[in-house]
Amino acid sequence: MSGRETTAQAKGRHDRQTVPAIRARGLAKMFQDGAVHALNGIDFDARPGDMTAITGPSGSGKSTLLYALSGLIVPDDGEVSICGTAPRNPRDWARLRSGPIGLIFQEDWLLPNLTAAENIELPMIGVVSSQSARRERIERLLDQVNARGFAHRYPASLSGGERQRIAIARGLANRPEILLADEPTGELDSANSRAIIALLARLREAEGLTVVIVTHDSGIAAQCDRRFEMIDGTGRYDGEGSA
């Protein structure tokens, strides 16, 4: 690699600095035939490299927003763009989730028949064809989440914290630019919760990730660069006006 930055690299760096990693405008989502307004015209931005917390009480629409930002829920109205591109259909969203977007959930959702390493490999199927490249990436991720010791163990034999570390590694498998986490510490004790958040913060630094975390834990929210507080399907950035 040359030490000099190419034009494309310079443009990419410029884009990362100027284009929001996530930009959502007017997101609306109703459930139960319109009886529940989960999202009510939400505007949301995540700046590249920021760690943003989405907070709010149960039923405020936090998780719905996160799922809408990842394409797992199709909003009734509004638009989302990821790194400057607006996905139009499920295939576009699938492509984004196998690339720039990584996801972590409250439950780890590890496949019980696969080892920890194989679970990390799962998103690479159909994306990374070289076995050696996959192995290299898995080893790096196992190191990053400090899980090398249980790479070949099955999920049933791992603790909750260990399983969530593997789930994080799986979320990072295809080198995403954005990591979306839905209450990643929701099922962990306080010690494991702190460890997971510290891990996410470290990974953000190491990988230059944009992280969006849904949490009801004010302690975790306090560690984030920005807080987006939601109530009854509406939201605002903490210290800013209503979105």
Place this chain on the structure above:
Amino acid sequence: MNLLSLAWRNLRAQKIRTLATLAGVALAVASFVALVGLARGVGETLSVALETRGTDVVVTEAGSADLFASVISDSLVTEIAAIPGVDAAAAEMTRMTSLADGRSLIVSAWAEEAFPWQALTLVDGELPFAADTPTAAIGEGLAERYGLEVGQTIELFQSEFRIVGIVGARSVLARNLVMILLGDAQRLSFREGQATSISIRLDPDAPAEAHRQTIERLQATFPAYAVDETEKLASGYTFARIADVLAKAISIVAFASAVFAIFNTMSMSVHERRGEIAIMSAVGWPRRRIVVYIVVEGMLLTTVAGIAGAALGVVAAHSVSTTPTIAGFIHPEISVMLVVEAAAMSLAIGLAGSLLPALRTVSLSPASVLRGK
């Protein structure tokens, strides 16, 4: 790791369910291979039996259901032998009869000088001849099964026949045949002057075109009779056709059951794993890949079942063909094509049984599943 290895892992993880489904599909494939193989064997066995004794064309009563039911005058043989291109003709009486213990066997009878005797290979004794006590030659398969030897007697048409020869043959039917003189058969079955067919040997030195012309000539000369080449006669053989239809009908039912078995298994399997499938969607697997993954799992299961079923079918068909009731009448005809058909059907079962569960699964919202709603 790829879709195939993932599918294999899933099947192994549910061993009992996988084995139960595999057994159901394997039985369907086995019944198809065995039944169709046996049904095709009925016609093929007859065809080989006729061909190995040098018969090219057979004249029977027009419209008769099968060889046994045909009634024809034995005097016809002289007229047929006189047709240009006919090398030899022999009146034949073929009867199915039972031994004293109820076991069935087939008896063929020709006149002493008839050409079908010439094609037989004696392994012991001599060919039947006119005598006060009727004489018979038996196939070596029959001799082995019933422990019969030259010099012993066998009861046919309520009369004692002395076994004077044991005949070796390639065809299963011929190996298990009892051969007697036409005169004895006519007299003892009260069918004087009758035969069931006239076997014809065409000029062996004549080209195929000449054979075709001779057959046309025979058909034109004897319009009141059915004139068929041996292969055509065997394929149109009523028993063979009935057996074929029954085999196919039973196979269709078996295959339909197998499709439902796979559908049920795959539906249960994907329902239990909807969280896993939702996570595949969440990590960026497109719907098409998830569908392919589930279908691969179903087809992998049916492929293994197909291989096991085909092997089981071959064993079953041969076992059935050796049972006392049909031993010596049918040799299962299990061709490579039949196994290929079974393999294709196995794959079709896998595809048909797993596609709908796959499509239903990808139509679910992954978000609802992941959020437990």
